[in-house]
Amino acid sequence: MPRKRLTREESREQTRVRLLDAAAVAIAKKGLTATSVEDITGHAGYTRGAFYSNFKSKTDLFIELLKRDHVDVQEGLQQLLDTDLSGKDLQRQLALFYSQCYGDNTSYVLWAEARLHSVRDAKFRQRLNALCLEKRDVIAYFITQFCKRMEMPLPASAADLALAMMGLCDGVKYFNMSMPGELPDNAAESVLSAIFSATFFGSRA
Amino acid sequence: MPRKRLTREESREQTRVRLLDAAAVAIAKKGLTATSVEDITGHAGYTRGAFYSNFKSKTDLFIELLKRDHVDVQEGLQQLLDTDLSGKDLQRQLALFYSQCYGDNTSYVLWAEARLHSVRDAKFRQRLNALCLEKRDVIAYFITQFCKRMEMPLPASAADLALAMMGLCDGVKYFNMSMPGELPDNAAESVLSAIFSATFFGSRA
DNA sequence: GAACTCTAATACACAACTGTATCTGAATTC
DNA sequence: GAATTCAGATACAGTTGTGTATTAGAGTTC
Known part of the structure; x- marks a missing residue:
């Protein structure tokens, strides 16, 4: 060889x-x-x-690790936006979105670790926040486009909804990981879907 | 003296x-x-x-710490349930609820730390999950009662909604802590309120 | 292919933490 | 109030980590 x-x-x-x-x-x-x-x-x-x-240091390596992951997710979401927004199936849409954000557990744990670290280290926090805000903006754009195509008004500011969505995904993912027995396999999607269909469709009356 | x-x-x-x-x-x-x-x-x-x-060990102390905090929160929520569910102001209701769960940052960080630790330590995870499920049940009861008094149907299972709510609160709290400048002070409540009013009231049409 | 350069291994000096084993003094018992 | 007991201090032995300084051996240049 x-x-x-x-x-x-x-x-x-x-x-x-x-x-x-x-x-x-x-x-x-x-x-x-x-x-x-x-x-x-x-x-x-x-x-x-x-x-x-x-x-330079462990922190230095860690932030590079996060950036690498961040770029992957951003590209994935961008691709979703380009190709898949036409489908009107919210549940499927969300499932794709969710698995894009947290395909595997490693990624979730890394970001959870990062959030905690950022509470303690101001410099790190600044760098992490920049990544998070980028992600938020992509998601906000995602939501905006989605609502536009559905011809429905946004129930709140897109940026705020994006933050909420990120938090919600994190939370659901944690329970999903930590109590695999406690929740049905599709609980993540079904909870997300219940909340979001109410959030996005509810206001149409 | x-x-x-x-x-x-x-x-x-x-x-x-x-x-x-x-x-x-x-x-x-x-x-x-x-x-x-x-x-x-x-x-x-x-x-x-x-x-x-x-x-016995640091972990041992840590779990006692969490239990102590857990009991405080449980009692607080219980009290909310008993005294405050009559008010129909959702925004105020949520603000109270939220501050009950995460009055201070210390408490949030402790639980975030616990979640991460639980990913790695199976014994710890079991003990933590027990606490989380207890909390979930109280919140689920909270939600059930709320909907009953409002004479509206639950948009999803109370247990699932409770999990989502916990995740959402965590997520919002994190952004609130980490980017105090980025969000207006009441962003937490307003996002929660937007989502929940849609979730709970949306289905009434 | 000899001199040079840079990546990664090795060696070193130092700091921090853990858990146990032993000791001390204040509370308790009789 | 003497003997006992137990909470907490002190001492110890061992492990693990860090960051830098030096060295060896490949790639590069001429």
Whole structure:
């Protein structure tokens, strides 16, 4: 198996990616604080040297991790907006939206971890808030477009609705993860759907 | 100033309470993992000896802390139910409800911390879920009673609505804490109110 | 291919936390 | 009021982590 010979830049990039991937797993499993730099590097197959030569600090790596995830979600939502808004099936629409935001548990845990960390670290909070507001704006746009196509008025400001939607998704996702027995599999969608159909359609009378 | 002479039991109880109070502050500030036993005891004016003679572990103390907070909230909600359900002002109703659940930031952070911890520790999760389900049931009852008095049908199962409400409150509270500038002061109530008035009143047409 | 450069490994010095084991002094018992 | 008991302080041994300074070995340049 002829292993490709990497340039310095490629090799460095590979290391960074592997460290980020390993960090995602480790942090989701143990939490940001409890995860040591060695946990990350060990998992990735490197030593601490590799880490400090690629990242300033654990926080620094963490924010890059979040950005990477953020970009993925943004692109996914954008795609939904472009291709799928035509379907009038709210339930399906929401299910897609929801799974776009939290396809897997790792992602949820990472963002929950981030929210907590942001309460304590002002600099981090600023950077995180920027990402969150971006996400909010995309969702707000999503909602606006949705209502427009449905020819219905917005029941509140799109930005506020977007925030509420994010909170709601987080909350439902948590219960879904934490009590898989307690809720039926589709509880997430059905609760969301009940609330949103009332919110968006209710005002039509 | 004649300082009261305490019995052994009283003194022990005082120590426990002081440790719990100090732990709430420390954990909210630094996070569960980052808070050392010494942080707690130091803040409370004791040494590690006092801690280990009162609690099995940090987790053990933490769950007691949550229980204490849980009981407070439960009682508060119960009281709301008994005295205040007569008022028909939804906005005011929600504001009270919301401030009952998260009067201060410490409490929010503690529960966020708990949710994350529960993802990782199965035993802890079981104990936490028990508390959450209790809270859910009280809220579900709250919602049921509310709808009954308003003579309107429930737009979804009370239990599911309660979960959604908890998630929504959490989400809004987070944004409220994290971006105090971004949202108007009453955003929490107004978003909640927009969603809920649609949810509960929308179906009446 | 020799000199150079940069990535990542290794070595080091230091700090922090944990849990137990032992000790002390104040409350309790008789 | 002497003996006892228990809450909490102190001492200890071991583990784990951090960040920097140095080194080795690949990629790069000429």
